[in-house]
Amino acid sequence: MSTNEPTGRAIGGTARMAKLTPEERKAVASKAAKAKAELSKLPKPTHVGTLKIGDAEIPCAVLPDGKRLLSQRGVMSAIGRKYGSKDFQLAAEIGESFGGGNFPVYLAVSSLKPFIDAELAAVVSSPIKYLDPTANSAAFGLDASLLPKILDVWLRARDAGALANAAQTATAAKADILMRGLAHVGIIALVDEATGFQKDREKDALAKILEAFVAKELQPWVRTFPADYYEHLFRIYGYDYPPKGKPQWRPQFFGRITNEVVYNRLAPDLLPELKKAASKAERKAKLHQWLTNDIGHPKLREHLSSIVTLMKLANSPEEFRDLVDRIHPRFGDNMQLDFNES
Numbered sequence: 001m002s003t004n005e006p007t008g009r010a011i012g013g014t015a016r017m018a019k020l021t022p023e024e025r026k027a028v029a030s031k032a033a034k035a036k037a038e039l040s041k042l043p044k045p046t047h048v049g050t051l052k053i054g055d056a057e058i059p060c061a062v063l064p065d066g067k068r069l070l071s072q073r074g075v076m077s078a079i080g081r082k083y084g085s086k087d088f089q090l091a092a093e094i095g096e097s098f099g100g101g102n103f104p105v106y107l108a109v110s111s112l113k114p115f116i117d118a119e120l121a122a123v124v125s126s127p128i129k130y131l132d133p134t135a136n137s138a139a140f141g142l143d144a145s146l147l148p149k150i151l152d153v154w155l156r157a158r159d160a161g162a163l164a165n166a167a168q169t170a171t172a173a174k175a176d177i178l179m180r181g182l183a184h185v186g187i188i189a190l191v192d193e194a195t196g197f198q199k200d201r202e203k204d205a206l207a208k209i210l211e212a213f214v215a216k217e218l219q220p221w222v223r224t225f226p227a228d229y230y231e232h233l234f235r236i237y238g239y240d241y242p243p244k245g246k247p248q249w250r251p252q253f254f255g256r257i258t259n260e261v262v263y264n265r266l267a268p269d270l271l272p273e274l275k276k277a278a279s280k281a282e283r284k285a286k287l288h289q290w291l292t293n294d295i296g297h298p299k300l301r302e303h304l305s306s307i308v309t310l311m312k313l314a315n316s317p318e319e320f321r322d323l324v325d326r327i328h329p330r331f332g333d334n335m336q337l338d339f340n341e342s
Helices: 009-019 022-041 072-078 085-099 108-116 116-122 144-159 166-195 205-221 227-237 252-265 270-278 296-313 315-326
Strands: 047-053 056-063 070-071 128-132 137-141
Touching: 047 205, 056 072, 056 116, 056 128, 056 137, 070 072, 070 144, 072 137, 085 108, 137 144, 137 227, 144 166, 166 205, 227 252, 227 296, 252 296, 252 315, 270 296
Parallel strands: none
Antiparallel strands: 047 056, 056 070, 070 137, 128 137
């Protein structure tokens, strides 16, 4: 048996090439050679790494000229922005108003436009293309020094009351936490430089400080209950999802259902203890925010995953009740609970 025979994905590639005419194969080869030549012209970083911020990871790199870059996609993930085709269309429209270019999706929000100056718009619309050596492909980077300016756009829009919805407000909250985290690390870096300690500290010490700070601050904003949980609750009880006009609205009795199917079945006597902790707090908080990070939250996520699976199987409150009672009986209580709205 020949050792040169293609395997895996290469089999499909070989089959496709076999169907092409000689002219088509020549065109494919030419295109591949051109792409390889273009890659070879891109600046290759001298250093690459990943900056971990909360639950986000931002690939970063340093070019031969000393310029520090952050991955554009990583920046968008760090501030919690998601995108679709409409976002790209809006980015193109906003970019045109600033003179063209590849305007970034993470700033493609109509309410942000008054807070973006022409200089910032020009720079973020011209991302730096470089070679990502880990993937051997082209990547688009943002000058790392621009991150505070991008965060500031979101914060000024928030302070002016210009943000249009809850998703934008949540992004501004993440921008606020990230900005404070950067300032926190910045002063530590200045002291380390002034004292010479930067030569002795671990190479990722500042990144660890930033990650810990942001993770701690971001915890109240992390969505613990998945969207599927509420989507299927709405379906089971015959409500439209998402609610029209009020996307954050939830029927009041959903809270009682959540206490019964989640907290009363997660651990013995858990619900009373969580309520006791919440009642002593100065600030209002959701019950899950009083769970521990090392045990409580992982257990909650595991339990929620099972509950959502049962929801998907149920077509009525009665079916949901029976499934929950069968799979997750209450601790020390064999009585069936009432899943009705009243």
